[in-house]
Amino acid sequence: MGGDGPAVCVIGAGAIGLCSALELARRGVSQVTVIEARHVAAGSSGLSVGIVETQYLDSLDIELRARSMRSFERLEREHGLRVVRNGYLRLGHSAEARAAFERSVEIQHELGVLDASVLDSEQVGRLVPDMRVDDVQAGLFGPSDGFIDGHLYCGLLAELALGAGVKLLVGAELLGAEQLDRGGLRLSTSAGELECDLAVDAAGPWAGRVAELLGCEVELVPQRHQASAVHLPHELAYTMPSVMDYTPGIGERGLYFRHEGPGRLIAGLHGEEASERAVDPDSFARQADEEFLEALARKLTSRLPRLADSALAGGWAGLYPVSATGRPLVGPLGGCASVIVAGGAGGSGIQLSPVLGELAADWVVHGGPRVVAGALELAPR
Ligand SMILES: Cc1cc2nc3c(=O)[nH]c(=O)nc-3n(C[C@H](O)[C@H](O)[C@H](O)COP(=O)(O)OP(=O)(O)OC[C@H]3O[C@@H](n4cnc5c(N)ncnc54)[C@H](O)[C@@H]3O)c2cc1C
Structure with missing residues (x-):
């Protein structure tokens, strides 16, 4: 597998998977591959109303969104993301x-x-x-x-991720996985096999099924x-x-x-x-x-x-x-050290995608949340 850091496969090219991949590449992880069954924004991210905001009541909910809003501002300023x-x-x-x-x-x-x-x-x-x-x-x-367009946002994220060295395999559905003796996973997809040290399950509403395919469990x-x-x-x-x-x-x-x-x-x-x-x-x-x-x-x-x-x-x-808790989930799945889930964001997955991507990258690179310390609460139990 070689290269800098672990080889990471991100399952799902929705807002959260693409943010995770982009953030991993920005942090110097040199082998990041996104595996997408259909096409960019084929899932919930292309069906959302796109509202991004910070008007929540709980302090962790607010902190997550305030951090995400700063990412939207950067994307708006540096890459022309349209934020109404x-x-x-x-x-x-x-x-x-x-x-x-x-x-x-x-x-x-x-x-x-x-x-x-x-x-x-x-x-x-x-x-x-x-x-x-x-x-x-x-x-x-x-x-x-304000609000953003989910398709345009994911398209921009995909472009930035590709520019940062991420591989994007569209039309590649994860079909199964094998745990390797030396650690890591061999993934079989509809477009062939590939190996990685870690997988990020960012399959949105399919995340429960993808966890099963990876040999783990998450209630979603x-x-x-x-x-x-x-x-x-x-x-x-x-x-x-x-x-x-x-x-x-x-x-x-x-x-x-x-x-x-x-x-x-x-x-x-x-x-x-x-x-x-x-x-x-x-x-x-x-x-x-x-x-x-x-x-x-x-x-x-x-x-x-x-x-x-x-x-x-x-x-x-x-x-x-x-x-199951009604809150987003980000962290390793119980009993599956090589699988990190990033999702479960309900009706807030677009507005939370930047920070959940950062937190998924924190788990890969540091083994725990750094950018929002209280996000340990969001790790699956
Ligand atoms: C009507 C509606 C309105 C909404 N409004 C808002 C809003 O205003 N603001 C907001 O923040 N959020 C909103 N949301 C919620 C938001 O759309 C979701 O929380 C968010 O898009 C989830 O993103 P995701 O990346 O987790 O999943 P998704 O976008 O669903 O991405 C998952 C991807 O995984 C892929 N996949 C699945 N299985 C496999 C497999 N086996 N192999 C490979 N790939 C696989 C899928 O094809 C899909 O592309 C709304 C949702 C709906 C339905």
Whole structure:
């Protein structure tokens, strides 16, 4: 295998696999190969709504996202990644939510996210004049948050990774693996065999299956989530921020929507519960179903009553890869020292991909997390 550092095979050319490969190459690991069954962004990364933001409540969740946002800024500045900075607004409906938002702003400020603030109901109403705010107690607002296009982002990552010396094998599905006596793995793929010292399982909703093929286990639920384009009755005189009206733990998915173009939004229903039903990642229904579109239309009309004449057009479904804890997973799989998992990021895999890539590289190069020390919590148990 030779070269600098271990030979590493990354399984999956979605956002997280590509970030892991790029970060490994940047750290001087000279033999990095990405194995992708189909093509770049063929999985969830090409089906996402692309929102990137830091308006979370828990300090580790915020730190991970604040670090990722700095990577998006660099990609924007140095490589022309298009980041639409329409802002992100999380709605709160209680005094407890307001207190949690205030704490979030303190943490964000400590981490250098200086423009995050808590808005009162009136300020929220001024920011989004078409929105019902009589039940809103506070908004957690990040004006420089935004969204990116998952396909373009992964295409850019692939280009940068190739430029840094990473090998990218597309149309190469991992079919099985053999543990070698001298350590390391022999992988058999639909495009031939290859050997590596370490594998990074970044197969998104397929990560559980890929772990099995590698002779390990990880509990990961592929959950089906849907979104739809929304045609507004008229163009807005303001740019719609990304609005999230979801409270964790309430037992139902919450509404979100964001600017897409003049007179158009993208909207969906988001949840972060680990308990939802798993679907088969190879055969889930790709089109949005009627029940979802009806529920979405009801919630949109209730939250944006002045835009009630909007029409839903072009819904689709994709998968959130959700871990048993509901948090992302990065670290070695139990009993499988040569396999590191990076994934389980649910509905946040695009916004978390830079930091999860760095953490996967930390595990390969240093045997543990360095860039975010508290990320030891994310190692599978
Ligand atoms: C409707 C929707 C909206 C979303 N909105 C957002 C959002 O606004 N912001 C956000 O941050 N996140 C969002 N997400 C979540 C985000 O898309 C995912 O968390 C993220 O894309 C996961 O990336 P990944 O790299 O882990 O997996 P994927 O992108 O799924 O990549 C895994 C890759 O592994 C490959 N693979 C699988 N099996 C094998 C094998 N045996 N051999 C080789 N290759 C294999 C697949 O082909 C695939 O390309 C959304 C998701 C959905 C469905």
